[in-house]
Amino acid sequence: MNKMSRLAFAIVAGILITGCDSMTSPSTITSDQITGKVWVLETINGSAPTVAERPNLNFEATDSKLSGNNSCNRYFGSYTLEGDTLSVDTVGTTMMACPSEMMEQEKQYMAAFSTVKKIKMEGEKLILTSEDGTSNLTFVVEMTPTAPATPTAPADPAKPAA
Numbered sequence: 047m048n049k050m051s052r053l054a055f056a057i058v059a060g061i062l063i064t065g066c067d068s069m070t071s072p073s074t075i076t077s078d079q080i081t082g083k084v085w086v087l088e089t090i091n092g093s094a095p096t097v098a099e100r101p102n103l104n105f106e107a108t109d110s111k112l113s114g115n116n117s118c119n120r121y122f123g124s125y126t127l128e129g130d131t132l133s134v135d136t137v138g139t140t141m142m143a144c145p146s147e148m149m150e151q152e153k154q155y156m157a158a159f160s161t162v163k164k165i166k167m168e169g170e171k172l173i174l175t176s177e178d179g180t181s182n183l184t185f186v187v188e189m190t191p192t193a194p195a196t197p198t199a200p201a202d203p204a205k206p207a208a
Contacts, residue, residue, distance in 0.1 A: 074129050074130070075130060075132075075165050075167060076127075077107045078107075079167060080105045084102050084187070085103040085104070085105075085172050085185035085186070085187060086187070087103075087185055088184045088186050089182075090154050090183060091154075096150070097117060097148050097151050099115070099118070099148060101117050101155045103185060105125065109124075110124050110125055110126065110127075111124055111125075112125050112134065116152045116155045116156055116159075117148045117151045118149060119139045119140040120139065121138065121140075121156070123137035123138065127165065131164060131165070132163065132165040134160075137156075137159070137160070157181075161176035161181045162174040162181075162183070163175070163177040171184055171186055172184070173185075
């Protein structure tokens with residue numbers, strides 16, 4: 047092999063190795079991407095929530111706490127984020143009774159949430175999955191409605207304009 051062929055081979059091999067490495071490397075999620083937002087459930091295992099009270103999730107950056115509402119009850123715990131791995135620890139819930147359809151959705155949500163091991167972002171969506179990918183929760187950022195503009199009082203014709 048001449049020098050040019052070896053150089054071309056080395057360049058192509060380097061590109062292929064780098065390309066394969068980037069395909070297998072986990073996506074790194076930073077706490078800045080997930081904290082300070084209210085994540086609202088879009089799907090549980092590919093299906094839309096069945097009741098209007100959609101579960102939500104909040105991550106806190108300062109003390110690695112998480113909390114949310116699982117349709118009926120509040121839940122809370124702690125988390126560790128490393129690359130594409132999300133470890134959730136010590137999840138507790140309140141224990142209020144709610145209508146059966148809300149309780150069923152809560153049960154489905156908490157069952158999926160208890161298996162979460164992986165985290166990724168796809169555009170503006172947050173996706174939490176089990177290690178094998180069979181269970182997943184997809185969230186979107188809650189859109190806060192903008193407050194209506196404060197009506198301005200009509201000008202008082204008796205007062206001169208400033």
